[in-house]
Amino acid sequence: MGNPTIPDIVxxxxxxxxxxxxxxxxxxxxxxSSHELGEMLGISPPQIRKDLSLFGEFGKQGTGYHVQFLAxxxxxxLHLNQVWDIAIVGAGDVGHALARYQGFRDRGFQxxxxxxxxxxxxxxxxxxxxxxxxxxxxxxxxxxxIRVAMLAVPAAFAQPVTDALVKAGVKAILxxxxxxxxxxxxxxxxxxxxxxxxxxxSYYLK
Amino acid sequence: MGNPTIPDIVxxxxxxxxxxxxxxxxxxxxxxSSHELGEMLGISPPQIRKDLSLFGEFGKQGTGYHVQFLAxxxxxxLHLNQVWDIAIVGAGDVGHALARYQGFRDRGFQxxxxxxxxxxxxxxxxxxxxxxxxxxxxxxxxxxxIRVAMLAVPAAFAQPVTDALVKAGVKAILxxxxxxxxxxxxxxxxxxxxxxxxxxxSYYLK
Numbered sequence: 001m002g003n004p005t006i007p008d009i010v011x012x013x014x015x016x017x018x019x020x021x022x023x024x025x026x027x028x029x030x031x032x033s034s035h036e037l038g039e040m041l042g043i044s045p046p047q048i049r050k051d052l053s054l055f056g057e058f059g060k061q062g063t064g065y066h067v068q069f070l071a072x073x074x075x076x077x078l079h080l081n082q083v084w085d086i087a088i089v090g091a092g093d094v095g096h097a098l099a100r101y102q103g104f105r106d107r108g109f110q111x112x113x114x115x116x117x118x119x120x121x122x123x124x125x126x127x128x129x130x131x132x133x134x135x136x137x138x139x140x141x142x143x144x145x146i147r148v149a150m151l152a153v154p155a156a157f158a159q160p161v162t163d164a165l166v167k168a169g170v171k172a173i174l175x176x177x178x179x180x181x182x183x184x185x186x187x188x189x190x191x192x193x194x195x196x197x198x199x200x201x202s203y204y205l206k
Numbered sequence: 207m208g209n210p211t212i213p214d215i216v217x218x219x220x221x222x223x224x225x226x227x228x229x230x231x232x233x234x235x236x237x238x239s240s241h242e243l244g245e246m247l248g249i250s251p252p253q254i255r256k257d258l259s260l261f262g263e264f265g266k267q268g269t270g271y272h273v274q275f276l277a278x279x280x281x282x283x284l285h286l287n288q289v290w291d292i293a294i295v296g297a298g299d300v301g302h303a304l305a306r307y308q309g310f311r312d313r314g315f316q317x318x319x320x321x322x323x324x325x326x327x328x329x330x331x332x333x334x335x336x337x338x339x340x341x342x343x344x345x346x347x348x349x350x351x352i353r354v355a356m357l358a359v360p361a362a363f364a365q366p367v368t369d370a371l372v373k374a375g376v377k378a379i380l381x382x383x384x385x386x387x388x389x390x391x392x393x394x395x396x397x398x399x400x401x402x403x404x405x406x407x408s409y410y411l412k
Contacts, residue, residue, distance in 0.1 A: 008406075012406050014409070041386060078406075084404070086404075093302065097302070104401055107405065108401075108405060109404050148404065172407035172411060180225075180246055188406075188407040190403035190404075194380060196221045196222065197396035198292075198310070198396075199284050201354070201378035202284055202354070203220070204378070204394050205285055205290070205353055
């Protein structure tokens with residue numbers, strides 16, 4: 001577990017800082033400031049300085065932050081100086097898109113396996129991956145020591161699949177099924193549900 | 207614009223309440239409480255009561271909330287008593303998955319058109335939709351009066367496409383490109399970036 005004194009909402013902002021820093025680094029920028037980051041991200045500069053100060057002294061008054069150094073520190077804090085293997089459960093449209101998505105590798109993750117319960121899908125290929133039988137999921141995940149899963153199954157299957165993933169040792173689940181799932185406190189769950197985001201915006205539409 | 211005294215973070219929780227209430231309704235449940243909702247959603251009951259009280263008196267002490275009534279009130283607050291048309295930009299894997307996703311219609315949205323700049327994709331079908339030329343995007347969106355867009359283009363295209371969408375009258379953008387975009391204050395932007403969620407969880411992985 002991370003340092004219990006750091007609120008999860010702060011942890012949630014670190015990947016946002018990291019993404020901005022990596023983009024600066026890619027474009028050759030060497031130094032930034034909490035003001036520049038703040039403007040770019042819509043987060044107040046004092047908030048950024050306060051968040052970062054919880055983890056150490058990364059910048060100097062007047063000279064700002066060294067982009068590459070701060071990025072590598074954030075990667076280390078977020079345990080991204082290694083690559084985490086991912087299992088995908090559900091080989092529908094979302095599972096397909098996730099299995100083929102090229103953007104994970106640079107950011108600390110790689111898809112390793114994908115499972116489905118549909119006999120018509122099992123054995124078929126998605127890019128380099130062969131869709132495997134969900135009946136073998138627990139064993140395969142345990143064997144490979146996988147700790148991270150992405151859940152792209154219909155809502156009705158989300159909880160039983162979660163229970164099986166937890167039993168197999170998974171500690172982080174990104175859930176694409178539009179339903180809240182329960183997991184033990186040592187298992188982190190995050191959600192992706194595009195309709196929730198759309199509904200949050202429609203409030204502001206006339 | 208919505209009532210300016212309501213913090214956006216509260217607005218962000220309303221769709222989560224709505225999703226839970228609709229699931230209860232589907233399973234025939236008629237009454238709920240802030241305690242039950244809180245337990246289900248990992249949000250404190252006083253927070254839920256406080257959020258809802260900002261919009262009116264929806265429950266009674268001791269008898270709780272009427273599921274269907276509260277759901278319909280939240281739909282009305284979030285402007286979901288109409289169906290909002292959506293334009294998708296980008297017909298890659300993510301755009302495909304979004305165009306085929308069946309879960310929007312029940313939640314107040316429907317995909318109406320999809321655009322790409324790839325001559326090999328333009329004219330091809332995704333389900334009922336024909337991929338249209340991005341060169342015609344502004345005109346088509348204006349003609350149809352579309353206010354909501356989902357952006358599923360590579361990062362490098364996200365800002366110019368956003369600018370074009372804003373010009374065409376779009377007021378809500380759900381951005382799947384892994385990059386922060388700028389839009390005028392009257393245009394809402396929400397982000398979906400699975401790597402951000404994964405990185406937030408890897409902090410807690412040993």
